[in-house]
Amino acid sequence: xxxxxxxxxxxxxxxxxxxxxxxxxxxxxxxxxxxxxxxxxxxxxxxxxxxxxxxxxxxxxxxxxxxxxxxxxxxxxxxxxxxxxxxxxxxxxxxxxxxxxxxxxxxxxxxxxxxxxxxxxxxxxxxxxxxxxxxxxxxxxxxxxxxxxxxxxxxxxxxxxxxxxxxxxxxxxxxxxxxxxxxxxxxxxxxxxxxxxxxxxxxxxxxxxxxxxxxxxxxxxxxxxxxxxxxxxxxxxxxxxxxxxxxxxxxxxxxxxxxxxxxxxxxxxxxxxxxxxxxxxxxxxxxx
Numbered sequence: 001x002x003x004x005x006x007x008x009x010x011x012x013x014x015x016x017x018x019x020x021x022x023x024x025x026x027x028x029x030x031x032x033x034x035x036x037x038x039x040x041x042x043x044x045x046x047x048x049x050x051x052x053x054x055x056x057x058x059x060x061x062x063x064x065x066x067x068x069x070x071x072x073x074x075x076x077x078x079x080x081x082x083x084x085x086x087x088x089x090x091x092x093x094x095x096x097x098x099x100x101x102x103x104x105x106x107x108x109x110x111x112x113x114x115x116x117x118x119x120x121x122x123x124x125x126x127x128x129x130x131x132x133x134x135x136x137x138x139x140x141x142x143x144x145x146x147x148x149x150x151x152x153x154x155x156x157x158x159x160x161x162x163x164x165x166x167x168x169x170x171x172x173x174x175x176x177x178x179x180x181x182x183x184x185x186x187x188x189x190x191x192x193x194x195x196x197x198x199x200x201x202x203x204x205x206x207x208x209x210x211x212x213x214x215x216x217x218x219x220x221x222x223x224x225x226x227x228x229x230x231x232x233x234x235x236x237x238x239x240x241x242x243x244x245x246x247x248x249x250x251x252x253x254x255x256x257x258x259x260x261x262x263x264x265x266x267x268x269x270x271x272x273x274x275x276x277x278x279x280x281x282x283x284x285x286x287x288x
Contacts, residue, residue: 003077006056007042009070012131012277013251014063015039016224021059023181025052031131038070039131047076096135097142100164105192116142116167120160120189133248136273136280137222138164140246144218145170152176152214152238154206154221154231155249159186159199161220166195170218174210175201207234215239220246225254228281229261236266241285244270248280255279 006026010018015031018041022029026043045053053074060072093109094102099116103109111117141164145151148171153162156175165173175190177183180203190196202210216238221231228247235245245267250258252274258281262269268286272279 002047004045004047005042005073005075005077006045006053007040007073007075008060009038010041011067011069012039013224013254014067014069015041017063018060018069021056025055044077096138100138100142100168102138102160116164118160118164118167119193120158120163132275132278133222133250133280134160136275136278137161137220137246137248140244140273140280140282141165141168141218141220144244144246146217147171149217150215150240152206152211152216152219154219155223155227156186156201157182157222159189159201161222162186162199162201163189163193163195165218165220166193166198171198173199174214174216175199176204176206176208176210178203178205206231206238211238215243217243218246219243220248222246222248225250225258228258232258232261232265232267236285239285243284245283246280247283248278250279250281252277252279255281 006022008018019029019031022041022043026045028044030042032040057072060069063069093107096102099114101115101117103117103119105119138161141161145165145168147169149169151165151170151173153173153175156162156177159175162173162175175186177186183201183203187201190199190201200210202208217240219235219238221228228250239245247258247262259269262281262283267283269281269283271282
């Protein structure tokens with residue numbers, strides 16, 4: 001059976017809905033960021049999956065009516081190309097901050113003195129460290145996590161932020177995501193990296209049974225401006241007195257919405273960081 005590679009250039013704010021199409025109807029997903037305002041999404045289909053392709057094409061057409069998407073490219077794979085490994089070529093070793101090293105599981109790397117190694121297999125979930133918001137969250141975690149810290153990861157995706165927090169010394173992490181596929185991918189990464197005993201991974205959002213009665217030193221949500229608006233009201237009751245909320249996944253043009261939601265929740269913004277066209281907001285209870 002022959003296979004085809006599907007690819008499309010997508011503005012960052014539309015990565016999530018187009019990723020959903022590829023995840024649901026395609027086989028495998030990779031998200032490759034490019035300089036500027038676009039990401040390249042790839043998935044794979046066997047040549048006989050005409051109905052799956054039709055679903056993707058209809059979804060792309062609808063999204064194109066409200067966004068400037070690139071054209072859907074369909075490339076037949078050579079007989080010696082395997083889609084299961086083809087997407088892996090778009091990920092390489094990534095250094096973040098002072099000591100964090102993000103290593104896809106299939107890359108060989110000899111750890112250097114001082115390295116905090118985060119190894120993962122992105123699978124079907126978005127979150128490899130290459131996106132500016134993930135990178136910014138990793139930088140903030142390296143600054144904030146202390147030995148024994150209690151951390152909440154909202155929208156865990158591949159689990160990269162949870163793994164980083166654990167490798168940086170967090171004692172316990174609660175990881176939640178509304179996408180069950182993401183949770184299962186994250187749990188595999190938690191087991192593979194030996195941190196599963198320190199992580200409570202659950203499907204859903206906050207507040208939830210997983211967070212009831214727990215206070216966190218750090219809460220991180222790398223989702224979207226709308227997502228930050230939804231979860232912000234629950235954050236103050238979950239943070240310790242000196243806890244920090246890292247809100248990210250926010251496109252610059254929508255950061256006012258996130259700022260308003262965080263302020264309305266009663267949190268005090270201490271810093272706003274921008275990387276390319278994306279914003280990460282740090283906040284907490286402020287001075288009492």
